[in-house]
Amino acid sequence: MTTTTAPDDARPGARVASRGALVFGAALLVLAVSALVGARYGLLLLIGLGFGIVLEGFRFGFAGPWRRTIRERDPAGTVAQLLSIGLVALAAFPLLATHGQELIGAHAPIGFAMIGGAFVFGACMQIVMGCGSGTLVNAGSGNAVSLLALPFFAIGSFFGADHLLWWTGLGTAPTVALSGTTGLLVTLAALAAVSAFLWLRAPADKRVMPRRFWIAAICLAGLAIANLVVAGQPWGVVYGLGLWAAKGATALGADLSGSAFWGTPGNVERLAQPLLTDVTSLTNLGIVGGASLVAAWRAGLGGGLPDLPARAWIATVIAGFLLGYSSRLAFGCNVGAFFSGISTGSLHGWAWFAAAFGGAFYGIKLRPILGLEARS
DSSP: OOOOOOHHHHHHHHHHHHHHHHHHHHHHHHHHHHHHHOHHHHHHHHHHHHHHHHHHHTTOOSHHHHHHHHHHOOOHHHHHHHHHHHHHHHHHHHHHHHOTTTOOOOOOOOBHHHHHHHHHHHHHHHHTTOOHHHHHHHHHTTOHHHHHHHHHHHHHHHHHHHTHHHHHTTOBOOOOBOOHHHHHHHHHHHHHHHHHHHHHTSOGGGOOOOHHHHHHHHHHHHHHHHHHHHHSSOOOOHHHHHHHHHHHHHHTTOOOTTOTTTTSHHHHHHHHSOGGGOHHHHHHHHHHHHHHHHHHHHTOSOOOOOOOOHHHHHHHHHHHHHHHHHHHHTTSOIIIIIIHHHHTTBHHHHHHHHHHHHHHHHHHHHHHHTTOSOOO
16 A cells, blocks of 8 residues: 655645755855855844844835825834834944944935935835835845836946035035934934824824834844944945945946045945945845845745836836935935934934925825836
C-alpha cells in the first residue's frame, strides 16, 4: 500500500523553511556589509531593515494616513506619526544638548522655495501614494507604480540638489532650532495640540487608535533614535536617492565638478566612496530590503500590473521626478523634514508639515483625474 503526502501537509514545513531562509539571508547581508566596510555600516543596514519591516509589516506610513485624515477625518495614523515624533524628541533633544560635537539635527531654514517644495511634495506623494520612505517601501514590496516612480525620484533629487542654491537665493529666513528643556517642552506641547485638534474634530467612531499604530509608532521611534546615535545624524531619505543618481551620472561620464552642490568637497568625497559607506543610502537600501522581506514572508512580491491608463503612467513619471526635485528644495521629505526636523527642534519641520499637508488636499483631487485609481 502506498501513501502520499497531501500538498497542504507539506506546505507548512516549506513555508517555515522559506521564511527561515529569508531571515538567514538578511542576517548574512548585514554580516557581509559589516565585514566589507565596518560594523557601524552593518548596524545601519540593520536599522534600515527595521524601518522597512515596521513600515510594511504594520502598514504604517505617511501618505495613506494623511489621505484618511483629509478624506475620512480619521486621525489615527497622523496622530500616531506625531506620537512617534514626540518619542524621538524625548531622546533627541538631550542627546543633541550633550553630544553636540558628534550629533547633528535636521535643521534647515524656512524660505519661499522650501515652502513651495513642501507643497508640491505633499501633492505628488498623494498622486503616487508614497512619500520618500513610502516609495521605497512600496517599491520593495513590488508595487508597480512605486517601482516606476523611484528612479525618477532619484533623478529629481539629483537635479533639485544641483539647483538648490539658485532656489534658496530667492529668499530664506535664518535657521531656527529649538533646544534644551524649553525647546523640548514647546515641541511636545505643539505635537499634543495638533494631535488634540485632529482627534477632537474627528467623528466619535473614528477616535480609535489601532493597536498596530501604537506598536509601529514606538518601534519607529526606537529605530530613529538608534539611527541618530549610530549615523550621527537624524533619519533621512532624499539625499541618498540623489546620490544614487549622481553616482550613475558620473559612471556615464558626467563631470559634476562645476556643480554648486555635487562639486563641493564633501559631496565629491561621497561620490568617490563606496555606496555602502553612505549612511542615508544604507538605510534606504535597508527599507527596500525590509519591505521585500515582509512581502515575501507574507505571500510574495507584487500584485501584478494594475489596470491603469497611459496618462496614469505618465503622471507617475512626472510626479516621481517632482517628488525628488521638490523634496531637495524643501530640505527633505516626510522623514528628513517633517519627522526628523520636528523631533530635533527645527522650526522648518513645522512649516514643511503645514505646506505639505495643504498640497496633499490637491494631490488627492488630482489622483482620480490622472487615472491613478485602479479600475474595478
